[in-house]
Amino acid sequence: MNDNNIILKVEHLTKMFGIKKAAAREMLKKGMSKEEILKQIEVTVAVDDVSFEVERGKIFALIGLSGSGKSTVVRCLNMLQPPTSGKVYFEGNDIEKYSKDELRNYRRHKISMVFQSFGLMSHRDVLGNVAYGLEIRGIGKKEREEKAMEMISMVGLDGWENTHIDSLSGGMRQRVGIARALANDPDILLMDEPFSALDPLVRREMQFELLSIQENLNKTVVFITHDIDEAFKLGNTVAIMRDGKLIQTATPEEMSSNPADDYVRDFINSADKSQIYSVKNIMQTPSCMVHARNGANQALKQMRDNGVSSAYIVGDKLQFIGILTLEQALKVRSGELSMEDGMITGLPTTTPDTHISDLIPIAAEAPYPIAVVDEKNQLKGIVSKAAVLGSLI
Ligand SMILES: Nc1ncnc2c1ncn2[C@@H]1O[C@H](COP(=O)(O)OP(=O)(O)OP(=O)(O)O)[C@@H](O)[C@H]1O
Ligand SMILES: [Mg+2]
Numbered sequence: 001m002n003d004n005n006i007i008l009k010v011e012h013l014t015k016m017f018g019i020k021k022a023a024a025r026e027m028l029k030k031g032m033s034k035e036e037i038l039k040q041i042e043v044t045v046a047v048d049d050v051s052f053e054v055e056r057g058k059i060f061a062l063i064g065l066s067g068s069g070k071s072t073v074v075r076c077l078n079m080l081q082p083p084t085s086g087k088v089y090f091e092g093n094d095i096e097k098y099s100k101d102e103l104r105n106y107r108r109h110k111i112s113m114v115f116q117s118f119g120l121m122s123h124r125d126v127l128g129n130v131a132y133g134l135e136i137r138g139i140g141k142k143e144r145e146e147k148a149m150e151m152i153s154m155v156g157l158d159g160w161e162n163t164h165i166d167s168l169s170g171g172m173r174q175r176v177g178i179a180r181a182l183a184n185d186p187d188i189l190l191m192d193e194p195f196s197a198l199d200p201l202v203r204r205e206m207q208f209e210l211l212s213i214q215e216n217l218n219k220t221v222v223f224i225t226h227d228i229d230e231a232f233k234l235g236n237t238v239a240i241m242r243d244g245k246l247i248q249t250a251t252p253e254e255m256s257s258n259p260a261d262d263y264v265r266d267f268i269n270s271a272d273k274s275q276i277y278s279v280k281n282i283m284q285t286p287s288c289m290v291h292a293r294n295g296a297n298q299a300l301k302q303m304r305d306n307g308v309s310s311a312y313i314v315g316d317k318l319q320f321i322g323i324l325t326l327e328q329a330l331k332v333r334s335g336e337l338s339m340e341d342g343m344i345t346g347l348p349t350t351t352p353d354t355h356i357s358d359l360i361p362i363a364a365e366a367p368y369p370i371a372v373v374d375e376k377n378q379l380k381g382i383v384s385k386a387a388v389l390g391s392l393i
Pocket of ligand 2: 192
């Protein structure tokens with residue numbers, strides 16, 4: 001991977017709370033547990049030798065039980081808390097070496113935080129909240145309000161700009177929080193359990209919203225959650241923490257097929273599998289794929305050779321056209337039907353990156369395995385109802 005793609009790099013990050021940090025370090029080296037260290041010398045080892053890289057334009061999900069050190073890691077990324085030891089690099093620069101001005105610039109323009117508790121100003125309306133960051137940067141009223149309105153629209157709050165924060169629902173407040181963070185146009189959004197306080201339906205909506213914002217604006221997101229389903233749904237990479245340590249960093253697929261230890265395995269077992277797998281993980285090559293120009297005879301031959309009763313018909317550039325069943329193919333061969341009339345067209349299709357959870361309703365209705373096509377409508381594979389259901393077990 002090109003190093004330019006790494007926007008944040010964390011190396012051997014350790015964060016302790018308490019006075020006797022040097023003693024704590026010695027005790028850690030001797031293999032003493034965090035509870036013992038806390039009991040003996042009142043030092044909390046919140047983050048213990050954590051290293052990871054965040055790719056530009058991707059969502060990095062950090063997950064772990066309460067107290068495992070997630071928030072502390074994130075607070076070190078914007079120097080809200082300085083590391084006890086270890087390094088954080090933004091685009092290759094050690095952020096601890098930033099001057100005051102550089103640090104201010106980093107916080108204002110490069111990295112923005114979205115909190116679970118929203119942190120909004122209740123005496124201001126939506127517009128006033130979203131424009132706040134631009135206001136303190138001294139940006140003129142017209143420009144900041146234009147930018148704010150753009151972000152309000154981006155999070156789906158058109159028409160709510162003059163509403164007071166108090167009269168908004170939790171989901172809407174979180175949208176305001178996101179719009180406010182986006183108004184600064186940061187490269188990185190830090191989101192510390194932003195959706196935890198929302199009810200499940202609104203939460204799902206917000207996850208979808210975040211994914212579409214991320215796709216449109218190409219932001220890098222560091223997303224904290226204690227919910228494995230959320231981590232797998234949103235994260236391109238998922239990192240799992242336990243007792244201040246990073247246990248595994250991997251894609252959802254890698255993590256679920258190869259968990260580092262029982263802790264990770266237990267976490268994954270509690271996950272909804274349909275959120276982990278995409279269509280590309282379960283699709284198969286169609287055993288009977290026939291060019292439309294080759295006609296019914298060829299289709300019949302292939303069906304016979306492969307022991308199947310339908311053929312996937314494609315055009316010259318392998319674009320998916322439809323399905324020809326054995327029965328219909330016979331009618332086409334006898335001249336009773338034309339190839340066009342014999343084919344079943346207009347069938348639902350899916351794409352390799354579709355989450356299986358989104359395919360379940362389509363698969364349930366589909367009489368034939370669903371065609372998987374790319375953006376050019378080229379047939380990439382097929383996915384059967386059995387494969388969809390089998391992936392959920
Ligand atoms: N300012 C602080 N002073 C002392 N101890 C702290 C401080 N901040 C965090 N800790 C301790 O560090 C450990 C890690 O806390 P942290 O908030 O990072 O966990 P978390 O994974 O974000 O948990 P949660 O899911 O509950 O938010 C905890 O034991 C916590 O009590
Ligand atoms: Mg936390």
